Amino acid sequence: MTHVTSLRCKECSREYPVGAFNVCEFCFGPLEVRYDLDAIKAAVSRESIAAGPNSLWRYAEFLPADHNPDVDINAGFTPLIRSKGLADKLGLEELWIKNDSVNPSYSFKDRVVAVASAKALELGFDTLACASTGNLACAVAAHAARGNMKAYVFIPSDLEAGKVLGAAIYGPTMIAIDGTYDDVNRLCSELADTYPWAFVNINIRPFYADGSKTLGFEVAEQLGWRAPAHVVAPSASGAMFTKIYQGFNEFAYTGLIGKVETKMHCVQARGCSPIATAYEEGRLIIRPVRANTIAKSLGIGNPADGYYALKVIEASGGSAVIAEEHEVAEGIKLLAEADGIFTEGAGGVAVAGLRRLVARGTIKPDEPTVLYITGNGLKTTEVVADVVHPIHIEATVAAFQDAIGARA
């Protein structure tokens, strides 16, 4: 059962009953889910969690929706791998990689949509919707298919069709909107006010966002019930980044782990770095930008949770780092060659950020560090297309041996 008490404005702290809304009527601040953490503390133990399902629903007591198998595609509980190759290259003694690229629709968005879709059914919705150019669309369409719900996915009309194949395969109604990025934003806001749909990142957003807490819970459990010294994570809206930290802190409050001393490091790409730029300039005001990065899955120029991500950095003693655009593909290749994990642009950004943090001495060799890899490389193969250069030979053993410079 859930232990939700209310929705609360993150700015003015006004409380609201649980429902499908995300904005404070008074100050237009974002709403977040409030829990009775003492009731959760009384209800959970390491043993009860370990006995739960091998999915994010093992943390159901901490989530704002009950587990509903009808819409569950088994998101979460992805591998936490002890790095060998990348750790050696960077001189780190304890580097862990949270490989969230192996979720059912191949990104961490399955976590947030798993919770959003379960909550949508609880609230009586029969339709999921989102505006997305990539991973979110895939997760929404997949969960809707599983839950026998209708799905509407809105995309800018200039988006290459192949980009949304991973969503289209699940059979949603896909609407391509003529107009600018701003036009798409505005239309979706109006539609969310007009139609009785669960727009996962609009009217269901408070519940949706909390799905990312499980990225904190899992890492803490998989590390043997402790939080790491450092987290390095890519950031777009800033929501996932803040929720990882919230996850650690909720585990600490409920006694499942000790005091959280994790330093949270946010990484963005040069072509879309509103959070990291604000950090570098020493201010808490985000200056929105027009996204122009090869790391498409980080392309949010006006990040809803950018301010809160900066507050997490400040509270944790962490930092924000900008990866140059040319480092994105380098990071993807490095992780693939060093540890056998093929990630998308966001992962390349995270790897590049980790390298910088190690190089500048922020992360010391003996400090346990977790690198979050949030999406799968097979979705964005064009970023690293230059790796394909086979050696052409005639179909003879001699030709093969000549080509590789070795005789048997």
Added chain:
Amino acid sequence: MQRVRLTFLDRLIKEPVVYQLGKKFDIVTNIRRADIQEGIGWVILELEGDDAEIDRGLEWARTVGVRVDPALGDLVEP
């Protein structure tokens, strides 16, 4: 009704942009939240009026150098 976030840089912080928005156009402006610091500031506004008039007003704001965004961040997620 629209909810927007206006971001101002440098010289625009001293300009009465919100006042002019209501004066030049048939729009009712209502400030819900704001933060102005040295060199940068933002205002979250509720705008009431005819949709086309609001569009004209926001286009004017852009032309004078104000950045206009959805109040709660981008809704289009990758």
